[in-house]
Structures are given as structure tokens and as C-alpha cells.
Amino acid sequence: MKQLFVATALTVMLATSAMAEPAAAPDAALADPVAEARARELFVDIRCVVCQHESIADSPAAIAADMRKLVREQIVNGKTDVEIRQDLVRRYGDYVLFTPPFRWGTLILWLGPLALVLGAGLVFWTRSRRRKEITAPLDPREEAELAEWIRSAGKSDKQDI
Incomplete structure (x- = not known):
């Protein structure tokens, strides 16, 4: 029984360590420094379709890594920048470019x-x-009523103190 437990534990540990082992890194730089510089210039102009406010150069999303890998593969295959952009627009739509056509x-x-x-x-x-609505001045009767109201309001304020 103890041997079965140890064997199962070892199998689980080996399986999890094998799963933790990363596959080939998608962000492996190109061997040619000129081609890598060209790829990095393209990365800045391409929007991450998950993050939407970041370029694929800055995005940590997995799809951004896939898009970087795709761009590098197309550069190695001899495609021009225009062809690479057209392919990305075909796949993801005009929104993938920070400056759509x-x-x-x-x-x-x-x-x-x-x-x-x-x-x-x-x-x-x-x-x-618009025409400003002009208010007509008060006539003498209205001025007298206003003056009386102000005097009575002033008296009531003094009485409250």
C-alpha cells in the first residue's frame, strides 16, 4: 500500500513538473537584429485585441504574445510591413491598428x-x-411697493435679532 502511494505521488509530481515546463517561448527574439527592430516597430502600431488600450509590445495578454509571434514569423517569411498589417486587419478587423485606414x-x-x-x-x-429678453423697468407704483416691502422686511429682521 505504501509503495502504491509513493508511486502515485511520484507520478503526480512528474506530471505537474512536465506541465510547468514552458513550451518554446513565443517572444523569442529574431536572430537578425534588423528584422527584430522592424518587428518591434510593428508591435507599437498594432493594438492588443484583449487590452484594447495597449500595443502588443506592452501587453501581457497571451493573444498579444501570439500576435508578436505571428508578426515575427511573417517577417522571417519575407512579408512586407503592409502585407503584415493587411493580414492582421483581415484576421481582427480595422480596430487592430492604432491608425486605421x-x-x-x-x-x-x-x-x-x-x-x-x-x-x-x-x-x-x-x-x-438668441435675443436676450429685455426686462421692462418698474413703473412708479411698483417701485413704491418694492420699497415698502424692503422696509417691512428690514423691520422684521431687526425684530428677530
Whole structure:
């Protein structure tokens, strides 16, 4: 019984140590320093599809590591930067690029902020151009009533003290 327990424990330890052993690192740098520099420049322009606010160069997400590996593989295969970007856009959509291309599908991304600023400016401009409502001055009777009200309010404040 004791031998069975020891054998099971050793099997479990060996299995867990084998699982903990990392596979080939996806972030292994390219041997050619020029190609690696080119890959790193591309990493900065490509958005992580999980983090969304980070480039794949800065993202710790597993998919970012996969995307870095993909970019490096395509550089080794002789693809140009444009071809690599097009492949990523085909896989993940225009959102994967920090600077999406200017076309009908991305028009709102490029012109939306400008339209919002112009619309807000138009609203402020039209509100400032409205006619100000001029208040008519008080007639003598109304002035006398106001003066009486102020005097009576002043007396009641003095009585409260």
C-alpha cells in the first residue's frame, strides 16, 4: 500500500513538473537584429485585441504574445510591413491598428470627433445669438411697493435679532 502511494505521488509530481515546463517561448527574439527592430516597430502600431488600450509590445495578454509571434514569423517569411498589417486587419478587423485606414467603413473614426466639436460649437453659437429678453423697468407704483416691502422686511429682521 505504501509503495502504491509513493508511486502515485511520484507520478503526480512528474506530471505537474512536465506541465510547468514552458513550451518554446513565443517572444523569442529574431536572430537578425534588423528584422527584430522592424518587428518591434510593428508591435507599437498594432493594438492588443484583449487590452484594447495597449500595443502588443506592452501587453501581457497571451493573444498579444501570439500576435508578436505571428508578426515575427511573417517577417522571417519575407512579408512586407503592409502585407503584415493587411493580414492582421483581415484576421481582427480595422480596430487592430492604432491608425486605421481612411475609407468608408472607418469614416466615423476619423471624422466623428470633428463632427462632435463642430456640432457643440454650433449649439453654443446659436444659443449666444438668441435675443436676450429685455426686462421692462418698474413703473412708479411698483417701485413704491418694492420699497415698502424692503422696509417691512428690514423691520422684521431687526425684530428677530
